[in-house]
Each structure stands twice: as structure tokens, then as C-alpha cells.
Amino acid sequence: MPRFSLLCALLLACLTILAPQARADVSAPLARLALDEFAETAKAVDEIAASGDAQAQAILEALGSARLFVDPATKAVYRRAANGDAFAAATGARVPAPPAGLQTVRVNNRLRGAIQNAVGALTLMSPDPARRRAAAESVFRSRDASVLAPLEAALKAEKDPGVAQLFAQARAAVLVAAPDSSNEVRIDAIGVLRARADINAIAALRSLPAKADASAKSLADDAVAAIEQRLRLLSHAQNVWYGLSLGSVLLLAAIGLAITFGVMGVINMAHGEMVMLGAYATFMVQEAFRAYAPAWFDFSLPVALPLAFLFTGLVGVAIERGIIRFLYGRPLETLLATWGVSLILQQAVRTVFGPTNREVGAPSYMAGAFDFFGLSVTWGRMWIIVFTLVVFVSLLLALKHTSLGLHMRAVTQNRRMAAAMGIRTPWVDAMTFGLGSGLAGVAGVALSQIDNVSPNLGQSYIIDSFMVVVFGGVGNLWGALVSAFALGVANKFLEPLAGAVLAKILILVLLILFIQKRPRGLFALKGRAVEA
Amino acid sequence: MSIKIGRRGVLAGMAGAAMMMSGAAAYAQETIKVGILHSLSGTMAISETTLKDVMLMLIDEQNKKGGVLGKKLEAVVVDPASNWPLFAEKARELITQQKVAAVFGCWTSVSRKSVLPVFKELNNILFYPVQYEGEESERNVFYTGAAPNQQAIPAVDYLMSKDGGEVKRWVLAGTDYVYPRTTNKVLEAYLKGKGVAAEDIMINYTPFGHSDWQTIVSDVKKFGSAGKKTAVVSTINGDANVPFYKELGNQGVKATDIPVVAFSVGEEELAGIDTGSLVGHLAAWNYFQSVKNPANAEFIAKWQAFTKNPKRVTNDPMEAHVVGFNMWIKAIEKAGTTDPDKVIDALPGIEAANLTGGVSKMLPNHHITKPVMIGEIRADGQFDVVWQTKDLVPGDAWSDFLDGSKDLEADWVGKKCGNFNTKTGKCG
Numbered sequence: 001m002p003r004f005s006l007l008c009a010l011l012l013a014c015l016t017i018l019a020p021q022a023r024a025d026v027s028a029p030l031a032r033l034a035l036d037e038f039a040e041t042a043k044a045v046d047e048i049a050a051s052g053d054a055q056a057q058a059i060l061e062a063l064g065s066a067r068l069f070v071d072p073a074t075k076a077v078y079r080r081a082a083n084g085d086a087f088a089a090a091t092g093a094r095v096p097a098p099p100a101g102l103q104t105v106r107v108n109n110r111l112r113g114a115i116q117n118a119v120g121a122l123t124l125m126s127p128d129p130a131r132r133r134a135a136a137e138s139v140f141r142s143r144d145a146s147v148l149a150p151l152e153a154a155l156k157a158e159k160d161p162g163v164a165q166l167f168a169q170a171r172a173a174v175l176v177a178a179p180d181s182s183n184e185v186r187i188d189a190i191g192v193l194r195a196r197a198d199i200n201a202i203a204a205l206r207s208l209p210a211k212a213d214a215s216a217k218s219l220a221d222d223a224v225a226a227i228e229q230r231l232r233l234l235s236h237a238q239n240v241w242y243g244l245s246l247g248s249v250l251l252l253a254a255i256g257l258a259i260t261f262g263v264m265g266v267i268n269m270a271h272g273e274m275v276m277l278g279a280y281a282t283f284m285v286q287e288a289f290r291a292y293a294p295a296w297f298d299f300s301l302p303v304a305l306p307l308a309f310l311f312t313g314l315v316g317v318a319i320e321r322g323i324i325r326f327l328y329g330r331p332l333e334t335l336l337a338t339w340g341v342s343l344i345l346q347q348a349v350r351t352v353f354g355p356t357n358r359e360v361g362a363p364s365y366m367a368g369a370f371d372f373f374g375l376s377v378t379w380g381r382m383w384i385i386v387f388t389l390v391v392f393v394s395l396l397l398a399l400k401h402t403s404l405g406l407h408m409r410a411v412t413q414n415r416r417m418a419a420a421m422g423i424r425t426p427w428v429d430a431m432t433f434g435l436g437s438g439l440a441g442v443a444g445v446a447l448s449q450i451d452n453v454s455p456n457l458g459q460s461y462i463i464d465s466f467m468v469v470v471f472g473g474v475g476n477l478w479g480a481l482v483s484a485f486a487l488g489v490a491n492k493f494l495e496p497l498a499g500a501v502l503a504k505i506l507i508l509v510l511l512i513l514f515i516q517k518r519p520r521g522l523f524a525l526k527g528r529a530v531e532a
Numbered sequence: 533m534s535i536k537i538g539r540r541g542v543l544a545g546m547a548g549a550a551m552m553m554s555g556a557a558a559y560a561q562e563t564i565k566v567g568i569l570h571s572l573s574g575t576m577a578i579s580e581t582t583l584k585d586v587m588l589m590l591i592d593e594q595n596k597k598g599g600v601l602g603k604k605l606e607a608v609v610v611d612p613a614s615n616w617p618l619f620a621e622k623a624r625e626l627i628t629q630q631k632v633a634a635v636f637g638c639w640t641s642v643s644r645k646s647v648l649p650v651f652k653e654l655n656n657i658l659f660y661p662v663q664y665e666g667e668e669s670e671r672n673v674f675y676t677g678a679a680p681n682q683q684a685i686p687a688v689d690y691l692m693s694k695d696g697g698e699v700k701r702w703v704l705a706g707t708d709y710v711y712p713r714t715t716n717k718v719l720e721a722y723l724k725g726k727g728v729a730a731e732d733i734m735i736n737y738t739p740f741g742h743s744d745w746q747t748i749v750s751d752v753k754k755f756g757s758a759g760k761k762t763a764v765v766s767t768i769n770g771d772a773n774v775p776f777y778k779e780l781g782n783q784g785v786k787a788t789d790i791p792v793v794a795f796s797v798g799e800e801e802l803a804g805i806d807t808g809s810l811v812g813h814l815a816a817w818n819y820f821q822s823v824k825n826p827a828n829a830e831f832i833a834k835w836q837a838f839t840k841n842p843k844r845v846t847n848d849p850m851e852a853h854v855v856g857f858n859m860w861i862k863a864i865e866k867a868g869t870t871d872p873d874k875v876i877d878a879l880p881g882i883e884a885a886n887l888t889g890g891v892s893k894m895l896p897n898h899h900i901t902k903p904v905m906i907g908e909i910r911a912d913g914q915f916d917v918v919w920q921t922k923d924l925v926p927g928d929a930w931s932d933f934l935d936g937s938k939d940l941e942a943d944w945v946g947k948k949c950g951n952f953n954t955k956t957g958k959c960g
Contacts, residue, residue, distance in 0.1 A: 038695065038918070066811075066911060108908060108918040109812045110695055113788040141789070199757040206759030231754075242746040249744070347573055355577040357774055357804020367809075369783055376750070378782040451743045452774040452804060456575050460741045460771070495747045500738040501708050 026053045030090055033068065033105050034075040041111055049118035055092045057122045062089070064115040069102035078102060117142040124154040129163055136166035140200065143177040143207060169196050173204040176220070183213045190216065194223035198374060202227055234374050239492045245381040247488025248388040249450070251481060252443040253461040254468035255391060258480040259436035260316075262469050263412050264429065266324055267335045270342040271465060272458025274312045274437045278444020279453045280349060281308035283358045298363040301445060308441040316437020320430045328429075342458065350455040360448040384446050391442060392481060398435075399477070408432050412475070471511055473521030483522055487511075563606035564599070564870055566591060567626035569637025569647070569658075574614025575741075575770065579849075580639050582800060583661060584609060586850045587636050589838040590857045600861050601868070608632055616646045623647040627654045633870035634659065634860055636853060640769075641665060641711045648673070657872050659860065661852035663795060663817075665714035669929035669942030669950035672872075674879060675899045676856035677849060678818050679927040680718050684765075686904040687793050687816035688719060690919050691763045692726070696906075697791065700760040701732045703752050705768060708737040712767035715795070719765060721933040732760065742772045745779040753783065756790045764792040773797050777805050780813075787812025787908070799845035802913040810909050818902040819851035819888055820915045828887040845913075851887050858884035859894055880945050890924050897942035897950075899927025 029044035029051070045063070048056050062068040062079035068089065069078045077089040078098050086098035107115065120138030123131045124147075132154070139147050151171055158164040172189035175181045181189070186208075193201045205220045205227075212220075253275060260268045285304040289297050319341055327334045366380040399405035410418040411428045419425045444457070451457060468487060472479030487507060494503035518524070568587045570580035591605045599605055608630045612619040619638065626632045627650070634657040638644045641664050651658050651672040663678040691699040704719055706712025716735055723733060734755050736748060756762035768776055773796070780792065793814040799821050802810075821832060831854065836844050859882045864870055867878040879894050886892045892900045901924035907915025930940040930951070939955045941947075949959035 106916050106918070108695060108916075109697055109787050109791055109814075112812055113697075116788060199754060203757045203759045238750065239747070242744075242750075245746060246744050350573065350577060355572075355581045356800055357578065357771075359804050359806060361806050362778075367782065376783060378746075378779075380782055381746070450775055450778060452771045454578055454771060454804070456578070456741070456771060459575075460743060491744075492747060496751065499736070500742060500748065504739060 026051050026055060026059065027090055030059075030077045031075070033063070033077055033089075034070045036070060036103070036105055038106075038108055038111060041105065041107065042114060045111060045114050045118055049121065055089065057119060058087075058092065059089050060115050060119050060122070063105060063107060064112055064119065066104050066107070068105045069098075070105055071099050071102055073099070073101070077105075113142075117144055117147075121147045121150060124150055124167075125157070129160050132158070132160075132163045133166055136163065136170045139170040140166070140173045140204065143173050143204065145174055145178045148174050148178070168192055169201075173207075176204055177207040177209070179209045179211070183216055186212060186216045187219055190219045190223055194226060197227045197230055199231065202231075230374075235496075238375055239496070240489060241375060241377065243489030243492035244485060245385060245488070246492060247485035248385040249447065250464055250468050250488055251392065251484035252384070252388045252446055253440075254465040254480055254484060255388075255395065255477075256436040256438070256440035256443065257465045258469050258472070258477055259395075259439065260433055261466070262475045262477075262480065263408065264432055264436070265331075265474075266328075266433070267331055267338065268324075268436070269335060269339040269462065270319065270345060271436075271440055272460075272462035273342045273345040274316060274440035274458070275444040275447060275461055276349065276455065276458035277312045277315060277345070278308040278441030279360065279448035279451075279457055280353065280358070280444075281311050281441065282445045282448045283353075283360050283453050286360055297361065298365065300361075301363055301366075301449075304445050305442060308445045309438040312441025312444070313434040313438030316440075317430050317434040319437070320433035324433065325426065325429065342462075346455045346458070353455075355455065358453040360453050362449055366449055380449050384449070387446055391439065392477070395439065396477060404428070404431055404435075408435075467508075467511060470515065471521055473523035476521075476523040479521055479523035563604045564601070564864075565606050565608050565630055565632040567623075567630065567632035567635035567637065568607055568609045569612060569619065569622055569626065569635050570639065571614040571643075572609075572611040576614040576639050576643075578770070579800065580614075582847070583636075583639070583849060583853055585839060586835065586853050587857070589835065590854065592838075593834070594857075594861060600864050601870070612643070616640075616642050619643045619646045620650050623650045623658075624654070627651075627656045632656070633864075634872070634875070636661070636856065638662070639849070640709075642709065644673070645710075655872055657860075657875060659853070659856040661849045661856060663848070665711045666718070666929055666931055667714060667934075667937055669897050669899070669944075671876060671898075671944055671948075671950065673898060674856060674859075674894065675927065675929075676852040676859075678902060678904075679899050679929060680715055680931055681928040682818060682902050682904055682925050683795055683816050684715050684719055685722060686921065686925070687795070687814070687906060688722065688765065690816075690906045691765075691791070691793060691814075695919065697761050697763070699763040699791075700728070701755065701758060701762040702728065703734045703736065703755055703762065703764040705736045705738070705748070705752075705764055705766050707740055707742070707767065707769040707772060709740070709769075712737065712769070715767050716765075718931045718933055721931075725933060738768070738772060740770065740772065743775045745776045746783075749776075749779045749783050749785060752790065753785060762790050764790060766792050766794040767796060768794070769796045773801055774804050777810055777813075781806075781809030787814070793906070798847040798849075799914065800847050802909065803845060805913075807909050807913045808911055811911050813909050814918075815907050815909070815915060817848040817905055817907065819846075819848045819886070820905060820907045820917055821846045822907070822910075822914045823888045823905075823917060825887065825889045827885060827889070831887050855884050855886050855892050855900065859892075859900075876944075892924060895926055896945040897927070897929045898944060899929055899942075901926045 026048055029047040032040040032044035048059055059079060067080045078086050078095060079089045080086050086095045088095055116138050120135040123135040126132050139151060151167060155167040155171060158167055169192055172192035175185050175189040193204050202224055205224050208220045257271045260266050282304040285307060286300045289300040323337050324334060327337060362380060366383060369376050369378040407423050407428045410423060411425050415425055468480055468484045472483030491503055491507055494506055498506060568584050570584045571577050572581055572584060588607055591607045595604050608626060610622040610626060612622045626635055636659045638647060638660050639662050644660055648670060656672060658673045659676055660673055661676050663683050666679045690696040702723060704716045706716055720733060752764060791814055793816060795816055797815050798817060832846055835846055836842050859879060862882050862884060863875050863878040867874040880896045883891050883893045888903055890903055892902060894900050903921050903924050905917050905920040907917050910916055929942040930937040932938055939953050940951045941954055942950045943952060952959050
């Protein structure tokens with residue numbers, strides 16, 4: 001009899017040990033989650049990840065993106081899909097009317113990291129290749145040895161060569177970091193990481209345990225040195241790219257000024273405020289989209305462009321007709337008057353929209369980055385470069401091939417002769433100033449994507465814009481193009497060496513020295529037009 | 533122009549309008565004037581306008597309760613226009629012409645430094661509500677914002693803890709002026725004291741309003757790839773933050789990889805950014821709007837009703853003004869007068885409830901006790917408090933981690949000195 005009871009007890013013990021594995025159940029960890037304490041949540045994440053429950057992935061993803069809720073009254077846990085539908089977390093059954101007063105289960109960075117790793121391990125076999133890529137990346141970063149077995153299974157089953165390569169790299173990262181890998185395995189893995197040759201590979205190589213074999217260590221050091229050498233070369237390309245990107249922003253901000261100051265000779269201190277008004281026009285358009293057509297939000301920028309151009313153009317015409325036309329030929333008074341206009345515009349915007357920043361969203365095609373032969377290129381910056389060049393070329397064409405362009409050039413080259421030929425010079429002046437202001441407004445649409453939309457937006461660009469126009473040569477659009485890109489690239493090569501503050505000062509000093517040598521800038525206009 | 537209204541007949545709704553009439557000389561005998569010295573135009577208007585509004589609301593409420601010492605309060609608002617010398621001029625105008633009993637104002641350290649001589653010379657009181665670099669304690673100034681030991685040091689401690697990610701490598705990024713430079717000096721000394729090697733600290737300064745962060749963000753990424761957990765401690769101020777965070781989001785720097793903890797980014801600053809890609813980045817403050825507490829809920833409701841904007845956010849410097857204002861009222865009641873000398877003597881030891889559930893106390897060094905909280909950015913632009921001190925932390929004017937200020941101590945009660953040297957036993 002005692003023997004039988006012992007057997008029974010043993011059997012029972014076996015059953016209780018086996019039970020959690022046999023019948024995966026997330027109710028215990030869900031009860032932990034309901035406590036909403038970080039330490040308990042951390043345990044729950046591990047338990048859910050290990051449960052193998054069909055709901056595990058959905059629960060963890062909801063937790064990571066703050067869509068997991070607990071009912072404070074009943075301690076029941078719910079999750080919401082991205083579209084707002086509620087589900088019971090334990091069963092995955094849809095709950096049409098979840099109770100009111102649900103509270104989000106909070107997570108912190110450490111938990112978010114753990115969730116990311118757990119989800120990564122769970123989604124290695126996902127049917128969606130993009131998710132498998134993300135899973136591979138997350139394993140690559142976590143280097144969690146416990147994922148090795150599912151990772152190898154996933155690698156065997158993988159059909160997509162790109163994803164397979166990522167899996168192999170993730171496996172290599174795990175093997176390099178694992179304390180009990182054999183030396184041969186490590187050496188192979190180091191080779192895989194060396195071939196990956198990016199910044200994350202360096203981090204993985206440096207995670208080699210201190211007790212690793214000397215041969216593996218020296219190989220890893222070699223690999224790090226080789227990758228660093230490659231990255232150094234790449235960083236020059238990166239600097240050029242950053243320089244072009246900064247240059248395009250400078251050019252965009254300065255292109256309107258190249259018309260009003262460069263072509264007309266008006267020192268327009270309110271130019272920056274035109275940029276600011278363009279950015280606020282974008283904000284207004286986006287508000288309208290958010291209110292009436294949220295699904296079409298990606299089209300808000302193309303819609304904002306013509307509106308910003310027209311609006312700031314009209315403001316420009318009003319300023320020209322109201323103030324500047326009385327001050328032609330008196331640069332000092334123009335400077336002071338337009339500065340006053342800039343203060344008035346700033347304060348007007350501050351009164352209407354408030355002094356705080358306004359949120360201008362990025363359409364989906366402007367967000368994020370992509371990898372270009374090891375260079376990380378952000379979409380927003382790339383579209384701004386493209387956009388700047390489009391604006392520049394259209395402006396050149398407009399000046400060359402439209403009658404307004406012809407009149408404009410005629411008036412700036414010889415005002416009295418043009419008037420004698422029957423051109424209404426005051427009208428041309430107003431249109432030219434309107435064109436310059438409109439271009440500034442268009443710049444504001446683009447700059448709203450990378451900078452603050454606040455009443456101070458314009459101030460930060462006015463000095464840079466004058467710098468570009470003066471350096472490039474007053475009255476020459478090509479000069480503005482070359483000078484903007486030259487200043488941008490020079491700035492970006494100086495910045496890593498001297499720091500952002502000193503780089504800016506150095507650029508200014510160099511510019512002053514250059515102007516001493518060539519007072520008319522890079523591309524000086526020659527001939528009688530200059531004297532007029 | 534002055535509006536004649538009976539002493540008891542001031543309508544609540546009119547109070548705000550009447551306050552703007554700074555020339556109400558007929559009132560000089562009947563009201564206590566409060567100076568509000570915050571920029572309403574220029575670069576700093578973005579942050580300071582809110583503080584002006586919160587002061588108007590507090591004064592309005594105090595008047596509804598019957599004012600203080602049987603007199604109504606009257607706000608005198610001036611605009612120093614983000615122009616540092618103008619701060620000093622406007623302060624002088626408030627004290628000599630308007631005869632205010634105290635001034636609530638300033639944001640940047642440089643503006644505070646600019647008005648200091650005026651407050652000393654004319655012997656008046658300034659309540660300064662913003663977190664600052666410390667290394668200062670003046671008889672005429674009461675610092676209701678955080679000193680470095682109430683913000684920077686606990687934030688770094690949190691990041692070094694297990695929950696914060698056990699950070700081993702540090703980027704100290706700041707705007708190039710006195711607050712970030714001093715704070716980073718304190719932090720660098722503190723980190724080195726904790727055994728962080730010099731090559732694991734990267735210090736970077738950028739000009740005011742810096743908008744092109746591509747190089748710096750990619751440098752941070754590079755610095756963070758050394759195989760050690762890296763974090764950025766940001767003392768970047770004002771307008772430069774929006775493009776900085778946008779670039780972080782675009783280059784995919786996630787909080788789980790390289791968290792950024794900011795000392796100057798609060799609910800107001802985040803209002804201009806899409807925070808979807810910034811979830812998990814941190815801020816260290818002594819107050820967050822998301823703190824669940826009846827006092828806070830009441831304050832938020834009042835503030836949104838006062839500004840007639842149900843989405844209007846609250847932030848840390850606003851809370852500092854609430855605490856400072858209540859302390860000032862209590863000190864006047866205790867002293868029985870608004871005479872600056874008597875109020876200055878009455879203030880240390882005064883306690884006032886803060887909005888996070890504690891009771892802050894004015895210390896003899898003219899700083900106050902505050903809780904320290906670390907918040908993580910949420911997708912809706914608010915913060916989740918992920919860590920906070922159990923007790924209130926007393927503000928320390930002179931850092932214990934810098935040579936030269938280690939031995940200094942401020943005590944305006946016993947020693948009557950703002951920089952008493954404990955080694956030499958002398959003041960100064």
C-alpha cells in the first residue's frame with residue numbers, strides 16, 4: 001500500500017510538472033500583467049513567450065505597443081487591434097463592448113526590449129517576409145542563445161535568399177556571443193559577421209566573450225578593424241550626402257531671396273517670415289485633411305504646395321505694393337522697414353496660432369530611412385533634395401521661357417529702357433517680389449518637415465539665406481545653387497572635426513575672407529547690367 | 533486708463549482684463565501688485581507665455597478666495613521680449629515704478645543672471661520656476677525649479693540601474709550656453725566618480741536653434757555601437773529639440789537601443805512633434821501632467837477651463853510657479869506684510885502642497901524639496917512615470933561633485949550667506 005501511494009504521488013508530481021507544457025495556459029501570466037508592476041510584467045513576458053499559446057504573439061505585440069488593457073474592477077485583460085477592436089486577451093475572442101475605464105498596462109524600455117526579443121523569436125516562421133526580416137534583426141541585436149534552435153529551424157525552412165542571409169547573420173551573432181560555442185563555430189560566425197560589415201556587426205563582434213580562444217579574438221579584432229576602415233571611407237560619402245542635404249535646405253530657403261535680393265536688389269529681412277507663413281499654410285492644410293479626409297493625409301503636402309505659394313505670393317505682393325515700392329533705391333530704409341514687417345508678421349502669427357510649436361505630420365513617404373550601399377539615407381531628406389532641384393529647374397525655365405520671366409530680366413537689366421519699350425515696370429516689380437515670396441512659401445512647406453513650425457522658424461534661415469546669395473554672386477541663380485551646396489558640404493566636413501558651433505564660425509570666417517577677395521561672389525555678373 | 537470698480541465689486545471675469553491695465557495708480561493703496569516677467573515675444577515666448585497665463589490664473593483664484601491680508605492681488609505683466617538686457621530694465625520698471633511686492637519670472641539662466649543685480653540693488657523678491665544648473669544662491673531669489681541634484685543626477689542614476697538598462701556609455705549633448713555647460717560639467721564629474729572611463733563619455737554642443745542634426749545623430753549611432761549600452765543625456769534647449777527628435781525618429785534610433793533622456797523637453801515641447809517614433813525616450817522632471825492625483829486633476833481641469841482649450845497641456849515649470857506662489861502667499865500671511873525683507877525671512881520653512889501628492893518645503897538655501905520623476909514618452913505626447921524617488925529631494929545649490937563648490941553651502945537663515953565656505957569658515 002505505501003508503495004502504491006508513493007507511485008501515486010510520483011505520478012501526480014510528474015503530471016503537475018508536465019501540465020504547464022502540455023496545456024499551454026496564459027491565465028497565470030495575464031494575472032501578473034493585471035497588477036501593472038514592471039517586475040511582474042517582466043516575469044509575465046517570459047512566461048507568455050515560453051507558453052507556446054496561440055495568443056502569445058498577439059498579447060506580446062499588444063503589450064509592446066500600449067494596446068493591452070486591464071479592467072481595474074475585474075482584473076480581466078483585454079487587447080485592442082490597431083483599428084480599435086477589443087479582444088479578450090486569454091482567448092482571442094472578440095469583445096464587442098469592452099467595459100469602460102480600461103487602463104493601459106504600462107511598459108518601460110527594458111520591457112519593450114524583452115518584448116521585442118520575444119516577439120522576434122515567435123515571428124521567425126511568420127508567413128510575411130517583412131516580419132521575418134524584423135525578427136532576424138531583433139535576434140541579431142538580442143543575441144539570445146535560447147532562440148538558437150528555432151532560428152536554425154527557420155533558417156533551414158527559409159526560401160527567400162535575402163531573409164535567409166539575415167537569419168544566417170543572426171545565427172552568427174548568437175554563436176559569437178554565446179559563452180559555450182566551440183572555436184570553429186565561432187571562427188565561421190566571425191566570417192559571416194565580417195561580410196555583413198556594418199555598425200551592428202561591430203557591436204556583435206565586440207560581444208565576443210573574454211574567455212574566447214586567442215585565434216577567434218584576433219580574427220574578430222581583424223574583422224572589426226576591416227569594417228571600421230570601410231565605415232571610415234563610407235563616412236566621407238555620408239558627409240557628402242549630409243552636405244548635399246543641408247545644401248538643398250539652404251538653397252530652398254535662399255532661392256526666393258535670390259529673386260528678391262539677387263535680382264531686384266531689395267534687402268528683404270522679412271524673407272524668413274515668408275518661409276514661416278508657408279510652413280503655417282502647410283499646418284492649416286494638414287489640419288483640414290485631419291478633420292475632413294484623414295485617409296488622404298499623404299496628399300496634404302502636394303495640396304499645400306500651390307496654396308502656400310499663392311498665399312505667401314499674395315502677402316509678398318501686398319508688402320511690395322504697400323511698403324517697398326516707396327523705398328526703391330534706399331537700401332537702409334528698406335532693410336529697416338522689412339525688418340519691421342518681419343517682427344509684425346511673427347507677432348501676428350504668435351497671436352493667431354499661439355507661441356507653441358504646431359505639429360506638422362510627415363506623410364508615409366517622408367518618414368523613415370533606407371539603406372543605400374551601407375549609407376543610411378532618410379526618405380524625407382532625399383525628397384527634399386529632389387524637390388529643391390525641381391523648384392530650381394522650374395524657376396530657371398520660368399525666367400527663360402515665360403513672358404513674365406522676359407519682362408523681369410528686362411526690368412532688372414535696364415529699368416528705363418524696359419519702361420520705354422512699354423513694360424509696366426511697377427507691375428513687374430510686384431510680380432517679381434510675389435514670385436520670390438511665393439518660392440519662400442514653397443520652401444516653408446518642405447522645411448515644415450524637418451524643423452519647428454513656430455513663429456521663430458524664419459529667423460533661423462534668414463542669415464543663411466543671405467550668406468548663400470552673397471557667396472554665390474548677387475543676381476545669379478546658378479551661383480546660388482553652387483554656393484548652397486558648397487556651403488552645405490563644407491559645413492558637414494568641418495562639423496565632425498570642429499563641432500557644430502565652431503564649424504559655423506569657421507564657415508563665416510572663410511566666407512568673409514572670400515568676399516574680401518571677390519566682393520561680387522562666385523559668379524559675378526559682368527557688363528553694364530551690374531552698374532544699373 | 534484706470535477702471536474704477538469698488539473693492540468688493542471686482543468681477544471674476546474682469547480680473548484678467550483689469551490686471552493688464554498696469555497704469556492703475558488709483559489702486560496702489562488697495563491691491564498688492566505681483567510682477568510677471570516672462571517673454572511674450574521672441575524666441576522664448578514659446579515657453580514663457582504659458583507661465584504668464586498660469587500666474588494670471590493663480591492670482592485670479594487667490595482673489596476669488598478673497599485675496600491676501602484683506603487685499604486683492606493685481607498682476608502687472610511686462611514683456612521682456614526674449615532680450616536679456618531688457619529683462620533687467622523691465623525688472624527695474626516693475627520694482628521702482630509699479631512697486632510690485634514680488635516678481636515671478638525668467639526662464640533662461642542668462643535672463644536670471646541679467647536681473648540679479650536689479651533685485652539685489654532694489655531689494656525685491658524673484659521666484660524663478662525653471663530647472664537650472666545650480667551654483668548660485670541669492671538672498672532675493674527663490675528657486676522653485678530643480679537644482680542639478682533634483683533632476684540630472686537622479687536621471688543618470690536611473691539609467692545606470694537595472695530598470696534603466698545599465699548604461700555604460702554616455703553622450704552628453706547640449707545647446708552651447710551656461711545651463712548645459714555647467715550641468716554637463718557636474719555630470720561628467722559625477723560619472724567619472726562612478727568609474728566611467730573618459731573614452732565612454734562623448735560631449736557635444738550645438739548652437740541655439742540648430743536644425744541640421746544628421747551628423748550628430750549618426751555620430752551618436754556610431755558611438756553607441758561599441759557593444760556597451762549607450763544613452764544620450766540631452767540638455768538641448770528650445771527650438772532645436774524638434775528637429776533633433778525628428779532626425780532620431782527618421783534615422784531609427786529607438787529608445788530600446790539608445791535611450792535619450794532630456795532635461796528640457798516636457799509636454800509643451802512634445803506638442804509640436806509626432807511622438808509615434810519616440811515612444812520610450814525619457815525625460816526627468818519633478819512633475820508630469822500624467823501623474824494621477826486629485827490635486828493634479830483639479831489643477832489640469834482649472835487650467836483647461838482658464839485657457840478655454842480642453843487639450844492644453846501642463847508642465848513642470850507651471851507646477852513650480854504654483855508651489856512658489858502658494859509659498860509666497862503663506863509667507864505674506866505669516867509675516868503679516870508684503871515688505872520684502874520680512875517676507876524673505878518668513879519664506880524658509882514654509883510648506884506648500886505640490887501637485888504630485890507631496891508637500892514641498894522652502895529650504896534655508898532658497899531652494900525647495902521636490903520629488904524626482906523619470907517619465908517615458910507615450911504615443912499621445914504624454915509621459916508614463918517609470919520611476920520616482922520615495923521622498924522629496926532637497927535642492928542643493930552648490931554641487932557636491934565640482935571642485936570649488938564642494939565646500940560651499942548656502943544658508944540664509946543661520947549664516948545669512950549664499951556661499952558659506954565650510955573649510956575656511958567664511959562667507960564667500
